[in-house]
Amino acid sequence: MSAPEQPPRRVRVTSPRTSAARRMTAHTGTREIDEQTRVGEVYMSSLIQSQxxxxxxxxxxxxxxLGGLPLLFLLVPATRTLPIFGIPLPWLLLGVLVYPVVYIAARIYVRNAERIEGEFTEFVGRK
Known part of the structure; x- marks a missing residue:
């Protein structure tokens, strides 16, 4: 009769780096914002204030x-009735000039808002 077989002996496998110092996870700005810490609140309030x-x-x-146009008409009475191509100047300025001014203001806002957000993203990503 043969001796009963013994189960294989258990072996514990470990990493050779277990005694090495563990890396600290970097607290990035995005993590601060996601976790809604005080620093994250400061970052977000800074972005909102800039915008x-x-x-x-x-x-x-x-x-x-645009608000200067009525003042122009008030201070320079000749502009109230000055015809250009048969159309009074106030009608021409208020009917035509308004749209390019609003468009340019919108373009300026969008371009600068994107710049601010890009700088914010770059800053928060590096922290």
Whole structure:
């Protein structure tokens, strides 16, 4: 009769680096924002403030440009009745000039908003 077979002996396999120092995970800005930490709140409020400043500047520029037209008509009475191609100047300016001004203001806003967001993304990604 033969001796009963013994199960194979268990062997514990370990990494040779178990004694090495573990790497700390970097706290990136996106992680701070995702986890809604205080630092993430500061990042987001900074982005929102930058976008608000841009929006107010563009609105102010458009308002001064378009709001200055009635002031022009008030201060220079000859412009109220000055015909250009048979159309009174106020009608021409208010009917035609408004659209390019609004379009240019919108283009300026979009271009600068994209720049701000790109800089923010680059900054947060590096942190």
């Amino acid at each position: 608000l400043r841009l929006a107010l500047a563009v609105i102010a520029g458009a308002a001064v440009t």
